[in-house]
Amino acid sequence: MKRKEDRRIPELNTTSTADISFMLLIFFLVTTSMDADKGMVRQLPPADDSTRQVVLDVSREHLLSLSLDADGSLVADGDTLTSAQLREKAADFIYGQGHEHLITLQTAPDATYNCYFELQNQLAMAYADARDRLAQERFGKALEKCSTEEQQELLEALPQRVAEEF
Numbered sequence: 001m002k003r004k005e006d007r008r009i010p011e012l013n014t015t016s017t018a019d020i021s022f023m024l025l026i027f028f029l030v031t032t033s034m035d036a037d038k039g040m041v042r043q044l045p046p047a048d049d050s051t052r053q054v055v056l057d058v059s060r061e062h063l064l065s066l067s068l069d070a071d072g073s074l075v076a077d078g079d080t081l082t083s084a085q086l087r088e089k090a091a092d093f094i095y096g097q098g099h100e101h102l103i104t105l106q107t108a109p110d111a112t113y114n115c116y117f118e119l120q121n122q123l124a125m126a127y128a129d130a131r132d133r134l135a136q137e138r139f140g141k142a143l144e145k146c147s148t149e150e151q152q153e154l155l156e157a158l159p160q161r162v163a164e165e166f
Contacts (some may be wrong), residue, residue: 062100064093070108072115090126106165
């Protein structure tokens with residue numbers, strides 16, 4: 001009679017598995033690029049009701065009305081504009097009106113985010129252009145070359161005043 005043999009499954013040596021896993025983790029963390037979040041700088045209204053916003057009466061000559069339609073078309077005071085035209089018109093308006101200006105923005109609910117973001121970028125660049133023009137007038141140099149105090153003075157002279165409606 002044949003004798004039954006003990007057949008054993010050989011064991012795997014797993015002592016270095018943790019080390020290899022740890023090195024792979026470090027490798028992927030080091031080689032992966034992390035994208036920085038993109039966004040817009042905006043001052044949101046306060047959360048509590050103790051500091052209520054004051055309703056202001058603004059005359060028509062100090063108001064620029066912008067409307068972003070669902071198809072991505074931009075209308076400024078009844079005129080259809082491109083992004084470049086908006087930047088130029090808004091910069092001229094901001095510079096001309098000074099501290100008194102107000103830009104109202106009405107966005108269609110089904111307008112795309114890319115169109116809205118492009119509009120906001122153009123407005124931010126228009127504010128930069130207007131402040132740069134004012135820096136040239138007051139200090140004889142570009143906005144970037146102004147001191148911190150001079151830049152603060154320009155920010156107070158041309159504050160960002162955008163009212164949004166949805």
